[in-house]
Amino acid sequence: MANILVVDDELGIRDLLSEILNDEGHTVDLAENAAQARAARQRQRPDLVLLDIWMPDTDGVTLLKEWSTTGLLTMPVVMMSGHATIETAVEATKIGAHSFLEKPITMQKLLKAVEAGLVRNGGTAAAAAPGVVRKPGMGIVAPMPQVELTVEAAMTGGQNLPAVVEMGPQARQLFELDKPLRDARDEFEKCYFEFHLAKEGGSMTRVAEKTGLERTHLYRKLKQLGVDLSRGKRGAAG
Template sequence: MAKLLVVDDEVGIRELLSEILSDEGHAVQTAANAEEARQAIQSDSFNLVLLDIWMPDMDGVTLLKELSAKQLLHCPVIMMSGHATIDTAVEATRYGASDFLEKPISMKRLLTAVNAALQNSRFPDPVSAAGSVAAADKNGPHADVFRSSDRLLDTISFSLPLREARDKFEKLYLQVLLEEENYSMSKVAVKSGLERTHLYRKIKQLEVPMQPKSKG
């Protein structure tokens, strides 16, 4: 799981990008303007920043210059805009931007750019990260869940495309949690750290059974 910062003055875009990227398994923080972004970057570390160019208090390229000059950026930056010129995109690249997304942004283009930026920065992919978490938690609070799923994890082939492998892991993870908590959605939400609306959406998307199979 990567930690991402989405900076955009349009609340609808912030919420949409946040929801999409959260569904991909990332931890997403948002900022509505350059000042909020500056404060977030100074107080926390991120694996990737998605930065809008046109904002009311300061444009994204100027903010990018400032952060680069102060050596506050230690991760890739993807610029976003619906009105930028080629010269603006080139200038942003000169100051450290790794990619440029033109609005309206398609989900496919967004995820391609985010995955490429994370891979190029050598951030561990979600499947590898999930495996590391599983290994670390074998003696932790979720030990019972991970022990019961060890054998099933062997059925996930690492030759699969990343998204397909991640979907298989998430489906398995939710299946095990549901069984461990006797299909109590409230308990599964707490144990998985997911909001109930997000949990329901994931279960429906992955076609996870919400009740035990009937015997006979």
């Protein structure tokens, strides 16, 4: 997987992004300001940087420009902000930013931006064609809807990600992403594990192998999410 540097002065944002990216198998380095980001960049070139715009010492656009002018912008940088303007987004694009995430950041948008950045950087993730979004579990792509121009859209060709994601043909749950990231993520994970439990007849061993989790960690995760562990066995028996 990838080495990702997360630069944000908010502890909660750093922790949340780190948790999600670690769960995806990435190695995450954290920085709370530009000074720490510079040091992290010097220690080891990350495969991708998630960079907040508004920081107390040096803002993200200034740091991006610094890396660009000194030849250190050798990795894709995804800008993040909840208060940026379209002009700021366009400026960051001209400097060399790969894309932009508006806060609050949904898990879907985060993972899509990371995947796209790593593909550009020579990663192994499958690239999606412009203007389409891959539906997890379905192996197909669907056209993205046209939306009004926002800060994020200014850096992604005038389009945003859809607000709702449909999971595969055997899990028709619709996920509303206009809610706190942690809540949306818990809903997705619960549906994900229930799907695999049903598919594997309730076998914790096979689900652990399928999802890549250690069995004890998987059991704790299922209990935390409130997953009915007998549901898969009932489905298999029926």
